Amino acid sequence: MVECAVKDWQGEVVGQTAIDLKVAREETAAGIVHRALERQLANSRQGTASTKTRAEVSGGGRKPWRQKGTGRARAGSNRSPLWRGGGVIFGPKPRDYTTKMNRKERRLALRTAFQRRAAELIVVEDFATQFARPKTKDLVEALRRWGADPTARLLLILPERSEALDNVYLSGRNVPNLKLITATNLNIFDLLAADQIVVTAAALTKIQEVYGE
Template identity: 70%
Template sequence: MFECVVKNWQGEQVGQTTFELRVAKEETASHVVHRALVRQMNNARQGTASTKTRSEVRGGGRKPWRQKGTGRARAGSIRSPLWRGGGVIFGPKPRDYDIKMNRKERRLALRTAFASRVDDIIVVEEFDSQFERPKTKELVNAIARWGCDPDSKALLITGEKSEGVYLSARNVENVKLILATNLNVYDLLHADKIIVTPSALAKIQEVYGG
């Protein structure tokens, strides 16, 4: 059982809420979360880096000079990796960086990462109605009232997509807005403060509760 502070739109503390998530054992928690983080970062790689070997570089078909008698080292192609303009030795080629991880283990890592940030989680009453028109300045001021420093990174988790909140948050450098169904280990660990709405907290327990 984990406890969090609940604040209203003005930033006043109006109570506390609890949530329950099954997390990994203390001795294996960091290992599971680390594996999920490495998997997420690896799976985000495009793997499109490519270099040409000596056989793929244009030219180099003719032997530059005869084998013997010139006094110079023997050479068979001007596209040798030792020459300027030649091929690349052991350079990168397109590849797949994806790492597989069982769904149960992925969800365990998510729950463990979320629960580990309990001291930095702020539950805020639903505020969609405040953004009938997008207003970035109002959102920035509200985040400051909720106890998040303007220079620190804030992760804002909502239950449902709100166009007004989305448009207000998208241009704020240190604020990232995600839905509860798009929870991921990297964002949870990268943020300094995590701001959650009650509907998002309920959805996290419903989807990832285990």
């Protein structure tokens, strides 16, 4: 269990909360998180890269010149991989990069990664009511008050996508290094890529409800 301070809109500490998730053992934690990260990156690949072999390129069909007597190297087709415009040897073909990982392992890796980032975690009270209209400047100033660096890679976790939070999303999309996700869309890559993580108290509760065991 990890204790975290909760800050209000002005950046003042107004309470405490705890992160209590079932995580992997210390000796296996790095391995399971790494496998989950590799799986996410592999599954995001399209796998559509494709090249043509000598059998698929157009042309060929006739021997460019006779076998002997010309003084040139023997050639059987102008679609040879050695020729300009010829086929590609062992080039990429469409393939499926998907890798599998048990659901229990995936969730364990996610809980482990989240709790291990507790030192970089900033918990704040819900602040949707502060945005009557989209205002990027107000959000950037709030991030500074909370102790986050707006120029760093930031991850802002909100409880869910709703009309009440639309102005927050619209305010945050203009911040270059800020990524907004919901608690149910938590993923390994975003957790590990962020320098600092800002999470609302409601989102933290949602994470513990959805991923806690």
